[in-house]
Amino acid sequence: MSELSGRVALVTGGARGLGAAAAKALAAKGAKVVVSDIRDGAEIAAAIDGAFVKHDVTSEDEWIAAVQCAKDKFGGLDILVNNAGVFWMKPLPMESLESFRKMQQINVEGVFLGLKHSIPAIAERAHQWDGGGAVVNLSSVAGIVGAPNIIAYNASKGAVRLMTKSAALEYAGAKVRVNSVHPGIIDTPMMAEAAKVIEATTGQGANTTRDNFATRHPLGRMGRDIDIANAVAFLASDAAAFITGSELVVDGGMTAI
């Protein structure tokens, strides 16, 4: 029997990048996966015999519908991966209140709504599994250490880090584990878009940007989506049965310095 057979997972922002990789990793371990996104993720879902639901994480109604989709299609919910998120860089004087709030709405309120509407459903079945139910929140190294020009992102990922611990303590008694993952710079469409902005503003070439990204990590390369997907799948599994409220840093040593 596969490690996660019988479990049902919901992965937000699952149409591409780390969400798509996490959905595949969970499915490979035997979970049934609901892929949710504002972008079309039907192809990803079909490839892993899962389901796709259109879902904006800032909408409370759509969260309720996404959890209901997991119940209707696969009978319940055991794992939530709060992955959907956005990133942009702006120097502090250029960051408007509106733009700052927009990032908090997606990266913070989206995770809050996910915790609020998914954990009760996860708790209903958590006693069935040795490791209980599991929530994995995508924070970032930017949830632990600061960096210039990302004030809104730093704020949002710091909030995800501590919301994780709050929910973990509130639901430990219900056997629902809640942990955060903190990636370094990972080669996804999000970082490809960020690289283009850096190149447009500095005039540097794409190879220089990639080299700069790589050398930020003592292990000498950018992260790959599978590096993060493996961490997510581990935290979701019974192998992590005694891990809750923790932060798993997957950054090639970046924050060890």
Ligand SMILES: NC(=O)c1ccc[n+]([C@@H]2O[C@H](COP(=O)([O-])OP(=O)(O)OC[C@H]3O[C@@H](n4cnc5c(N)ncnc54)[C@H](O)[C@@H]3O)[C@@H](O)[C@H]2O)c1
């Ligand atoms: N790539 C990195 O280097 C990196 C590093 C640290 C943390 N992270 C975090 O990991 C997560 C995934 O990042 P990624 O690199 O795969 O990004 P990505 O942009 O490649 O993919 C993000 C997905 O989230 C979806 N999304 C955006 N807003 C949404 C909304 N309101 N509702 C539902 N879905 C929405 C997008 O459509 C997209 O499919 C994010 O939370 C990001 O902050 C990424």
